[in-house]
Amino acid sequence: MAEPAVLERPTGWAGRVITLAARQRELTLAGLIVVLAALVALQAPQLLSSSNLAQVTAQASIIGIAAVGQTLVILTRNVDLSVESTIGLVAFVVAEVLAQRMLEPAAAIAFGVGLGLVLGVANGVLVALLNVPSIVATLGTLSIYRGIDFLLAGGKQVTLTDLPPGYTDAARATVVGIPLFFLVAVAIIAAFAVILRQTTFGRQLYAVGSNPEAAAILGIRSRLIVFVAFALCGMLAGVAGVLWGIEFGTINATAATGVVLQVVAACVVGGVNIFGGSGTVVGAGLGALFLGFISNALILLRLSQFWLQAIYGIVILVAVSIDALVTRRLARSTTVRRSFVGAAAAGRARR
Amino acid sequence: MTAAVARLARWEILLGLVLLALLGVGQAMSAVFLTPRNVANLTAALIEVAIMALPLALIVIAGEIDLSVESMVGLACALLGFLWAAGVPLEAGIPIVLVVGALGGLLNGVLVTGFGLPSLVVTIGTLALFRGLALVVLGPQGVSGFPDAFTTFGFGTVPGTPIPWPALVFLPLAVILGVVLHATWIGRQIYAVGKNASAARFSGVRVLRLKLALFVLSGTIAALAGVILTARFASARADVGQGMTLTVVTVVLLGGVNIFGGRGTIPGVVLAALTLAVLGNVLRLGNVSAEIQSIAIGALLVVSVVIPNLAHQVQALYRRVRGGRHLPAGAVGTG
Amino acid sequence: MTDVLAGPALAGSAAAPRLALRGVSKRFGATQALDDVSLELRAGEVHALVGENGAGKSTLVKILAGVYQPDSGTVHLDGRSVEITSPGLARNLGIAVVHQEPRLFPDLTVAENVFLGHTPTGRLGSVDWGAMRRATVDRLRELDVRLDPGAQVRGLSMADQQLIEIVKALTLDARVLILDEPTASLSVHEVDRLFAIVRRLRDRGVAVLFVSHRLDEVFDLCDRATVFRDGRLVATEATAELTTADLIRHMVGRAVELFPRGEHPVGDVVLEVEDLSRAGVFDGITFSVRAGEIVGLAGLVGAGRTEVARVLFGIDRPDRGVIRIGGAPVEFGSPAAAMRGGIAYVPEDRHQDGLVLDFPIAANVSLPILSRLFRGWFLRPATERALADEYARELQVRMRGVDQLVAALSGGNQQKVVLAKWLATKPRVLILDEPTRGIDIGAKVEVHRIVSELAASGLAIILISSDLPEVLAMSDRILVLHEGRLTAEIARAEATEERVMYAATGQDRGGALPLAGSAHG
Amino acid sequence: GSGGGSSPAASAPASEAPAGSAPASEVPAAGGPNVVFIPKAVNNPYFDAAAEGARKAADELGGQFTQIGSNNAVAAEQIPFIQDATTQGYDAIVVSATGADEVAPALKAAMDAGIKVVGYDSSPASGAYHVFVNQTDFSLIGGAMAQWACDLAPDCTGEIAILSATATATNQNAWIADMEDALKDPKFANLTLVETVYGDDDPQKSTTQAQGLLQKYPNLKVIVAPTTVGILAAAQVVKQAGVSDAVKVTGLGLPNDMKEFVKDGTTPKFGLWSVPDLGYLAYHVAAKLVAGEITGAEGETFTVPGLNDDQPYTIGPDSVVILGPPFEFTPENIDQFNF
């Protein structure tokens, strides 16, 4: 489209590169994943074996789906720390319902997603309706949901043998050679990418996080938006919980403990701004994949697992630091002073 | 100011009443409840958490957060074990551990103040990093065989009293930090930074330096808590402290500290720590199942915010009906 | 007047005005922002709304925009009574508003900011980015603005943001267009384009409410003018029957002599600034201030006055140049250092930078001098109260006591608390940035009195103000900034609004520095 | 990580003592002692199976049985339970230590208060209990695991790997050390132990680690998992990967967990002791300590009806009593067990 009159301001060569890198966060990350995979594959060719790729993508898909939900919440300047308990509770309840043969697999899956939605709605009520700061509310529900999980599970654990035959085969199922989980994650990410970009709801989500006051002046119903974000986050955690159950087969009350760290890390590494208003679900998904590859690489390279945690931490810190630096550079490079040549009063004779 | 103080005091009074009620329940439930031994037990159970809650309260009042404390506890524990196993005497090992704690806090502080990163993300990152370092330093093994004097300090009570030795760390620390926060101009600056960092900066308050100092304090004291835990456990392992952050944050918020900064008191935090300790003890003495305890703590955390929120809304409604003047939501004195 | 209508569609009923306010009042705490205002806005007219800072103009605008609800009174649109309960409703009623402070979404693109709230959607209700972009391009072109519709708003200048707000309002096809000081940071060229568009809309029957401090714009563009003073409507007249003097008289409420400023001796040079520069903000600033002298710093919004003050106060670092106090060069790495150097700065944004609203008066006053006041670390409430009381009384702060929260004070009294706080530091140089913005006229006079007295007592004062009459009346000398460069230094005797304005717009030939980096020539 | 794994494992036992059961003090003491069991973590099938045996013993002896504890196998959370049990004045505390040294001071305080302390499953530091009821002779486990690996690897040849609990788990580390010793025997010369990995007794982490083993060692023949969580995860991974023919799993597991894998050939043989019997014996030992029949001194003997073929048990060095040799579960006998 030719727009002769509307040109980008001159920002200089360096500015342009940085702008590009920042804008193309997803591409940069995807590139990094490829480079990382290639480097590791030199040492450990099994990395690229189809069974290994299936395993890495399956687990990254679960984290990625939860990260999509988390992204919705973070975009609104909130955070949901309870996702891991939601995942755990849904995983157990679905497995238990199946083990007791109370529902057919399809119905049980729907039930699990619905349960996630309900838990998300509860978070939404606390944050959007009762004005509880999200970090406090979800820290609370983190232990409440886990407590319920323990209450239901007791010492029970559902194992592969208890589940309907073939149910967990989905974990290793492929469609035209692509792992099913990966396809599910890609579908969800694509759906939410479209929702965020192409619907008014999606744009309002960004608006609420970017400038709440301006959103209010525009008449955007921020509370509703935040509420829906939490509800969807719960629902997606529910999806992740169902997949968790399928992937691991053995589910007890402690399932998914500590996973929130990975989910938030995936968002942060994927370029979702923790202060809200910017970031994409594609980024979050790639962030999950990136972290998945890193931990897989550590295992395959036979490096000490003890480094894994430390490397996680470093990756998070490096990612946010780079973000901050890029944002700062970006802000500087585009704040070219306008020329204030004269103002309205100038040259006009006063009476 | 007086109205604000009255409102502030109300939260502590409420907490005090809850505590009294719990004490009543405990006494009614179990004859052993008020025995010195039980008092010592319930104090010891939460002492490290209470110690860690003190600097965290200051950080939250100043408008930041530190989620990495539990991993610093682990790192301190692992490092102390490592040094001890390597033949470094405790007299040297403990100071080294405390210095490492300070350095960890410094790292948090520099990332937050120097790079301008959100403390929530930074300390989630260092939460993983410090834990990882703990595992790297000590690896899988546990270290034990610490000197008796050391382990007695961790586990024993002051002779003739039901006071656990670590309480002798907590009490002076609470008093010092309480005095600093409420009676010195440093504390005033902490409140100012939490309520309006920009105005504080324009008033010559060294906002970044202050926050940096608070993070260093938090790291150091978390390391101290790690040392105490090592003494109490008579052994060092890299996984010590996991999950503690939740309890520490709960204590701080239950103590009436506003997660957005600018409000909260040390007496409130101390009361909250006591309340949680007694609650845990009562639940255990009543053989209430562990899962109910976890639900109860989570609910307490949420309710401690919901109730004042609702109360505030009711109050605002009342004011509007009466046509009085609106005070801003956070109107609270400086202690 | 309604028959000026050239365009077809928008005629309301012939008799009723497009928009009418009847007896509208609005109160904020102690401030009566609007007091029984009745105003009519006709289809096909541009109606000016003028008044001093804090007269209530923006409050009226926000009521029409659905941001505030009036305490009493009614609003009528085309003869029908309406309650504008939300910004969305205002938009649906055909009321488009350009707010005084741009409120944009920094993370979103220019085009999206323009269209958020009425995003064009295609089939299936999906956002039509192409249409959005094309429409934005068209509107930007109409205004002759060079701005990438796909660029993020974060980092754009105030002026660009203001332009986006304007473009946003123009896309609404409104029946009523309200512009709250839209020209404050625009270039001549942009203003001309804006006015052309406004005239075209007027000719199509849109009712335009135009808020401005620039009286020549009022005469240039507007058909009628309404003057506010302290929340009350004092006059509505056709501009053809008005003179500038009339308007000012209405605005101020009396003829002249608003700012009493006695003669007083001027002492030695206290502050010297030489070749002070900060990349992209200001360049080569050189001036000095003597004890007992008030030096006015004038310029258009965004000229860089605040930036100079921030550097003097140690908030930002200069890239080049020297600052001397009492002859000795100083370097301030922080406000604390600047305070030790004897500089005090009353910032332009009182609520954000000036005060801890949630603190009592006493705690605000003592905040900058805590360590000096309490050398033994411990607070002594009695000492603090006595100090605050002394300054508050001297400045005649109206309060219940120094334990009262600052949030509960009126704007003028809050500003006095800021002054009290800085006087308590016993500074040698006092920098005042827009000290009377948004405070009522009575408080304004008091602030002027205080400032005069402070100068008389030997303080060196830098007065930054966008209120030209204020600068002219208060200053011993006026420095004019344009695009970050000093373009004129005018002595009190020679200072006129015209000279200052010419220099502020970079057109003063006498002593003006050459202009650099000007894209619009 | 515990003798049987500290994380919850399979089937719900028929009756369990929930942590919330009536406090001991409510029920007046009958003939038998008032004993509290404090496992590493409650809500854990392994400990619930042990509790079942303990409750049976309590019923038979007319004593009381209470089980309390935390959800998480963490010393910081177990210690307050020990301390509170001490103040509540039980006759005996039976404990599975989250950490040998960590819980020692609390247990010593209990002993000082006149309470009998019995360790089971995972030993507290010596000196911090009167008797430790060991599930089995550790060296037997190490040797048995080496033998199972040899039996399952074709021609007793090839790569084997260990999937353990946490890296700090005392029991597992002892068994692994014994197994490594055993592997030095020339008859195992063709077995290569390639790596020991840790699944932290977390089903997910164990799964990931088992998957990693399959990726890293394409020629792997046997995974030995001396933990109930690990063996189950490994068996599932191997089965899901469809390599049950090439890679076998063995180690220590709960029979209920492993039935399917035993039958389909993924785990043709593995072992464990009778967990209910462990609880049963521990309760009896506690009762005898309370009654003064034994003191925990080395060389003391006692009999427990129905255990050890009704032969007397002898308290060994460090006041340890050994329940008996481990069972070997095979497709033939697996259906006889239900725990």
Ligand SMILES: Nc1ncnc2c1ncn2[C@@H]1O[C@H](COP(=O)(O)OP(=O)(O)OP(=O)(O)O)[C@@H](O)[C@H]1O
């Ligand atoms: N939200 C608010 N809370 C309290 N006081 C307010 C608020 N908004 C405006 N005021 C006060 O109401 C009065 C009128 O303000 P308003 O913004 O309408 O003035 P204005 O005429 O637009 O001034 P300016 O020319 O500076 O824009 C001022 O005293 C101001 O301080």
Ligand SMILES: Nc1ncnc2c1ncn2[C@@H]1O[C@H](COP(=O)(O)OP(=O)(O)OP(=O)(O)O)[C@@H](O)[C@H]1O
């Ligand atoms: N936070 C900010 N982000 C982006 N640009 C800014 C920011 N603050 C100031 N600017 C820009 O810097 C330039 C100088 O602003 P400054 O506030 O110094 O001007 P000023 O002459 O003091 O004007 P004012 O009358 O508004 O005080 C302006 O172009 C302004 O838009």
Ligand SMILES: [Mg+2]
């Ligand atoms: Mg205004």
Ligand SMILES: [Mg+2]
């Ligand atoms: Mg300014």
